[in-house]
Structure formats: C-alpha cells, structure tokens
Amino acid sequence: MNTPLPRSLEPAPGELLPGYLLRLAHRIGIPPRDLAHRCGLATGNTLPAHHLVRLDAGLAQQIATVCRLDKAEVHGLTLAGQAPGYAPLHSVYLGRHQSNINMANDGWVFTAFSRYCPDCVADTADLPGGPLWPGSWRLPHTFTCPRHHRHLAWLCPACQAPAFSNGYKADGRWRPSQLIPAPRIRLHPAQCRHRPGGGWDAACSAHLARSPVPATQPTKAMAQAQQRLATAATAAPGQEVESLGRPTSPAHFFNDVRATVLAICATWPAAAEVFPGSEHLDLIATHAEALHHTPAERLGPQGSGWLARSIDHPPADSQHGAALMSLVVQVLDDTDGKTALARMLSRLPSRRADRLRTLTPHCSPAMNAAIGESLRLRREAAGPPALFPQPATHQGRLDPRTIPALLPDAWAGPLDELDAPTRLLRRDAAIRLVQMARGGSRTGAARYLGIPPGTLDSTTLRIRTWQKEPGNADAYQDALRRIADIAVRAKT
Known part of the structure; x- marks a missing residue:
C-alpha cells in the first residue's frame, strides 16, 4: 500500500529512521508496526534492524511516497547517509562485500540498542510526535553530548535494559533485534519499549528523560577525541584525515582505530605501561579485563563489557568507550605513536594474529609500518625460529x-x-x-x-x-x- 499518509513530519537534522517512524506513528495515532508495514519495512511481525544502516532504492521510494518525503530525505535517515566516511558502514569493508545485515551485526555499529542523552530527550519531548533520536547515538565514537556536556546513557533507569532495544534473555543473550522494539505497542517515543518478559508482556514504559543517576561530565580529551572521530566519520569522499602523522583516507583511519583498539585490549596492560599518564586507565582496564574472560563468564546481563562481541569491538558503556577512544586518538595523534603501537603489537597473543592479519591490508601506510616493526620486535624477543624439521638425534637408540x-x-x-x-x-x-x-x-x-x-x-x-x-x-x-x-x- 503506497498511498501517501494524510499528514506527515519533516525529518529533523541527524534523525535516524527508527526515531522518525516512532514520532510519526505517535503523531498520527497508530502502532509503529502498522506504519512500518505501509512503508514496506516489516517482514511479518518483524521490523529488521538492518534497515537503519541503508535502504535500497525501491524501499526508499516507498517510504518517500508514504511519508511525503523526497528520496534524499529518506536516505538521510540512515546511518550510511549520515556517516559517509565511517568504514564499517561501507558496502565493501576489510576487503569483503558485506550485506546490510552483516554491517548491522559487526559490533562497530550499535544496532541492537542506542545510547542517548536524557537531557536531549527531555528538551525535544514536546516536538510534534515526540523527542529526537539522532543517528550518531548508534555509533561507538559518540559517547558524550556536547550540548549538555555529559556522558550519554545507555540503560533505562527503571528496568536497566539497554535503551531502544528488544532486550536480552535471562542468560544475557540478545533477543532478535528490531528496528523498533515492541512495534505493536503505542507509547510516547520518550518511553522505554523494553518488555522484560518478552512476548506480549507489558513494556517497561519508564520515561528515559528521568534519570535518577547524576550526569557524569567528559574530560577535555574525551570531547576532543569524539570530535576527531566524528569529523572523520562525516568526511566526504576524497577528503583526507591524519593518522600517525601522515594523511590518509577516513576508511583507513577507522581501520587504524580498530587495529589500535585490538592492540590496547588484546595486550592489556601493555598500553598502561606505554602511556602511564593517560586518564581513566581504570575504566579501560575494566573493559579489557572483562574481554579476557571466557564467553560463559561474560554472558550475565550487564556484566562489564558484555556487549562487546570481540576483543577489538568497543564497549557499550559510554564512560568506558570514552576512556578507550580517548586513548586510541592519543596513540594515533602521538608523534611517536608508531613506536608505541609497535611495542604493544609485538606482545599480541598468537591467537589474535588472525584478527590483525584481517585488518592489516586495509590500514594506513603508517599503521602498516608500525605493524611491520612489531613483527621485527616479536622475532627478536622470540629468539631463533622453531626447529623444523626435527633432527635425527636418537637413531639406533629409539625404535x-x-x-x-x-x-x-x-x-x-x-x-x-x-x-x-x-x-x-x-x-x-x-x-x-x-x-x-x-x-x-x-x-x-x-x-x-x-x-x-x-x-x-x-x-x-x-x-x-x-x-x-x-x-x-x-x-x-x-x-x-x-x-x-x-x-x-x-x-x-
């Protein structure tokens, strides 16, 4: 059904598709699922979360027709449209063609939940249809609100489930993600849509603007790191940024970011030894040490770092994320960053070598120089190579x-x-x-x-x-x- 709605809404700058649909559904008084069906976004009772990454031309046209928008506005409601320089959102990433579903499940995009600023939710709650949910809140390098100078929240203050999520099971595993959680339920967009019991159980319904926890403020280094990463993510094609003192593409820069996260978390506490004066090393330690636990130990709900799927994925908690990304930017902006990275990567456990080999061809030349130096340091530390073949030292003695x-x-x-x-x-x-x-x-x-x-x-x-x-x-x-x-x- 491609009939235009009798009335619609203008998308707000930076608004993402799920938040726009929630506002529009609330304004015209229908469940979000009904609006998603009209827009072609629903598969049965499921609203696939990968639609927030990017939309194909036909689906974008249907949404434009139903919602009385032009196609450019519709594409602007996707993460790919808002962050053209962000490598994990590219259709070709780390040398492989990836589908929207793979992008949505990579771990470098928060598709299963959203960080949020309670003050922003409160400030925009009276807009037509309700508050705004910017797309930048779904990206791991957005961990502070510059307007209110606070760290973003990520849990509902009432039920403690990740915000804008379909929630998780008792063992800590995610329920299948939805573009809009609990899409059959009519709630104000500022209310938590998590259903603690799942199925047809009532939603939490708590107002996310009402946080009983005092806001924590980011440091100057955290704010600068976020701005540095955001500038690279929104860079237009052909623009260059700096990494390890040399110009490179935004895509290479973000692969450098990922390689640096791997170096920090997989070799911890090596980074604390290389950069002893860095701020909030305790927060990075909490995240890195949690990732070294077995998967079974990390499955409990809300355990430290439990949302990170891999050693080189960022944490969900914005304070941990801010501390980690600030150190990453410090390394990549350091005039001696290549030396520091080489020292850390030379201590990379062998079981993490495959991950580094995946990243290496897609990093900047300066990062590859650091990786090459780390291999030299590793060979020196390891001494002579392993003995292949084995000498025949026991001939005549051993049968x-x-x-x-x-x-x-x-x-x-x-x-x-x-x-x-x-x-x-x-x-x-x-x-x-x-x-x-x-x-x-x-x-x-x-x-x-x-x-x-x-x-x-x-x-x-x-x-x-x-x-x-x-x-x-x-x-x-x-x-x-x-x-x-x-x-x-x-x-x-």
Whole structure:
C-alpha cells in the first residue's frame, strides 16, 4: 500500500529512521508496526534492524511516497547517509562485500540498542510526535553530548535494559533485534519499549528523560577525541584525515582505530605501561579485563563489557568507550605513536594474529609500518625460529615402531609442564619422536604414524604459532629430549 499518509513530519537534522517512524506513528495515532508495514519495512511481525544502516532504492521510494518525503530525505535517515566516511558502514569493508545485515551485526555499529542523552530527550519531548533520536547515538565514537556536556546513557533507569532495544534473555543473550522494539505497542517515543518478559508482556514504559543517576561530565580529551572521530566519520569522499602523522583516507583511519583498539585490549596492560599518564586507565582496564574472560563468564546481563562481541569491538558503556577512544586518538595523534603501537603489537597473543592479519591490508601506510616493526620486535624477543624439521638425534637408540600416534600418559609428563594445547602437543611430539628415531621429513613421519594430511596441517599451524611465543621453542626441545629418554628406557 503506497498511498501517501494524510499528514506527515519533516525529518529533523541527524534523525535516524527508527526515531522518525516512532514520532510519526505517535503523531498520527497508530502502532509503529502498522506504519512500518505501509512503508514496506516489516517482514511479518518483524521490523529488521538492518534497515537503519541503508535502504535500497525501491524501499526508499516507498517510504518517500508514504511519508511525503523526497528520496534524499529518506536516505538521510540512515546511518550510511549520515556517516559517509565511517568504514564499517561501507558496502565493501576489510576487503569483503558485506550485506546490510552483516554491517548491522559487526559490533562497530550499535544496532541492537542506542545510547542517548536524557537531557536531549527531555528538551525535544514536546516536538510534534515526540523527542529526537539522532543517528550518531548508534555509533561507538559518540559517547558524550556536547550540548549538555555529559556522558550519554545507555540503560533505562527503571528496568536497566539497554535503551531502544528488544532486550536480552535471562542468560544475557540478545533477543532478535528490531528496528523498533515492541512495534505493536503505542507509547510516547520518550518511553522505554523494553518488555522484560518478552512476548506480549507489558513494556517497561519508564520515561528515559528521568534519570535518577547524576550526569557524569567528559574530560577535555574525551570531547576532543569524539570530535576527531566524528569529523572523520562525516568526511566526504576524497577528503583526507591524519593518522600517525601522515594523511590518509577516513576508511583507513577507522581501520587504524580498530587495529589500535585490538592492540590496547588484546595486550592489556601493555598500553598502561606505554602511556602511564593517560586518564581513566581504570575504566579501560575494566573493559579489557572483562574481554579476557571466557564467553560463559561474560554472558550475565550487564556484566562489564558484555556487549562487546570481540576483543577489538568497543564497549557499550559510554564512560568506558570514552576512556578507550580517548586513548586510541592519543596513540594515533602521538608523534611517536608508531613506536608505541609497535611495542604493544609485538606482545599480541598468537591467537589474535588472525584478527590483525584481517585488518592489516586495509590500514594506513603508517599503521602498516608500525605493524611491520612489531613483527621485527616479536622475532627478536622470540629468539631463533622453531626447529623444523626435527633432527635425527636418537637413531639406533629409539625404535620408531614403539611410538604411538598420540603419546601415552606415561611419556607425556614433560609436556604437561608447558602452557600449550595438550592433545595437539602430544600428537606433534609423536611426529617429532619418529623424526628423532629414523630421520626424514615431517610429512613422512606423520605418514608413518598414520596421521591424515589435514590433521597434520592443522597440528603444524597451531604448534608452530605456539612455538613462536618467547621461550616456548627452547622449552619444547628440552621436553622432547626428556620424552625421548623416557621412551628409550621404556624399550629396555
């Protein structure tokens, strides 16, 4: 049904599609779901959250017709239209074509909830249809309100659910996101739409403008960091920004931001040692340390950092986000930032190396120089490379026919002293013992033991990566010599 509505609203500057639809539905007195159906935004009873990222031409035209807008105004209600320089919103990101759904679930866009300023909600509550919900509140680099000089809130003061969200289950996992939570319910746009029990339960309905918690004020460094990031996000195509003292594109800059978040959080407390004078290191520590917990430990509702899906994703809490992003901007604006980054990245755990390899081709030249320097520092710290192939040190002393494909408990004591994946190490040690007993290649030793090529490849990759950690290769060689002696004694 593409019939224009009898009356509509002019979008406010910076307003996002969900907030606009809420205001319009409230003004004309219908549930948001009914308006979304008329606009073509609903799939059954679901209003997909990825529509706030960008809209295809046909859907944008339908919304324009129904709401009496032009298409440029409709596209201006999307995050992609408001932040053209923000790399996570691009259709090609980190070298891959991504759908709107993937963009909405990446973790660098807050699609499942929204930060908000209670004072702004109160100030605009009397506008036609209700208060404004700016699109910038959905981006992780917007953590303060410049107008009211306060940190943004992100939880409802009454039910403590994330604002503008469909909520989460008892175990802390999100319910499926919606463009507008509880779309069947008619509420003022300033009211919390979270349904604590889900389903048809009543919504919380608390007014988000009424916060019992005193506002906290950002520091000067936080305000400057937000402005720096916002300027890059709204940069037009062809504009350049600076990163690590050199001009680069906004897309490369935001990939530098992501790489720096990875460096800080994955190597914590290395950043505190490199930048001991930075403000609010305690807030960054709370976030970084929470990310090092197991997923099961992080699932509880509202645990510190629980909304961050990955080690290089930003926190939901605006104070933690402000502290982290201020340090990120400090690093990227530092004249010696490349050296600091290299020092931190040289301590990156091997299990985070894949994430860094994903980011590296899409960062600025200056960031890639820092990453290259970190690899040199890492090699120096690790000492000589891991021994491949294994020398035949026990020929004539150790019978390869007595070596099983997975070392038995009686032989594996020296391996248990190492901080390594135990089962993989037992398999790898068996391969090396065969090489020590009869010589030859690693592939030949695996074939002798009946280990399939795919298993050999995965074992080699994991163990080689582990061996490159400082001290591991030497400790492993010592353990292998002791195991070989155990095996020799067992034979006699």
